[in-house]
Amino acid sequence: MSKQESLIIGRQPLIEALRSGRAIDKILVQKNANGEVMSAIRALSNEYKVPMQMVPAEKLNYMTKANHQGVIALAALVEYKDLETVLDEVQAKGEVPLFVMLDGITDVRNIGAIARSAHCCGSQALIIPDKGVGALNEEAMKSSAGALEHMNIIRVNSLLKAVDTLHEHGILVFTSDMKADKKVFDLPLTEACCIIMGNEEKGVQPYLAKAADEYFTIPMVTKFDSFNVSVATGIILYEAMKNRM
Incomplete structure (x- = not known):
């Protein structure tokens, strides 16, 4: 297009x-x-x-x-879906939900890369806000290698309300925190869950992070800054896939 x-x-x-x-x-x-x-x-x-x-x-x-x-x-280049509808569809198939929520990620190449990893690792849906996130444009589609066309893309006007909906359906919500004691491989990733990924500079917004059930870190050998957000998402989702297999 x-x-x-x-x-x-x-x-x-x-x-x-x-x-x-x-x-x-x-x-x-x-x-x-x-x-x-x-x-x-x-x-x-x-x-x-x-x-x-x-x-x-x-x-x-x-x-x-x-x-x-x-x-x-x-x-739009993708069809946006309703959260409740997708939850019902996933659970009707007998699948264990593995969702990814994006908070403040504006780089469309990162969004595309996250979608690609999510699809490869069995995540059923990407949850994005209607404002403050990069557009799912041609560049995002290219970066995702077409994965955005194969995933449920859920757009909501409030990420916090979306977390409430996830909790109502018995879905755990996890997010990273540099001060957390728990490591990513200690999370109960075989359970129905959603991972919140935030802006690389600011992280997940405090009010949203506060609503999470578990906090974790991704351990690193060096004391370098941190992983790129799309790489970090891939690591987390691969860990979930490995546990579920």
Whole structure:
């Protein structure tokens, strides 16, 4: 899909795309855009849980020379799914959930690499927030070697609420902490679980980390900084796969 083909330009084309159930990453709306049609777009974006961002007209003009009418949407390259639906599907298959949640990871190449490792190690789903994470664009798809097309991608408006939902379904939540006593190979990874992976600089947000059931570290021989987030995810998921096999 080319850059131009991935754009949905204009108010009515966007309304039709939303009503048809087409997957959309984000809607960009010109500041001060108003009217009945814009109200309908806002209502549909809430109904279908598509993030909306207010931007200056210059940004929209840069993206296309067409008459955008103050709105451009970025069509998604993957289909986003509902958390409850995926949980029911996984458990109906008799599989033990192994999910990955991404918090604040903006490098799309890391996201692609994480998806690739997740798919190879048997993880059924990737949970991402609707804001503050890199777009699942062409570069992410390429980095994942196509794995993003084969996984359940769950987009939520609150990672904390998603953790609550996981707990309601009996799923343990793990995240790393440099001060943790437990090592990754001490985790009960054969149990239904979700691993939260955070931004390399800031880590998992404190309020989200606080909701986790277990904290762990990945031991290293040297005292170097840390593993790259996609490498760290691969290590954790491989450990889970090894235990489950």
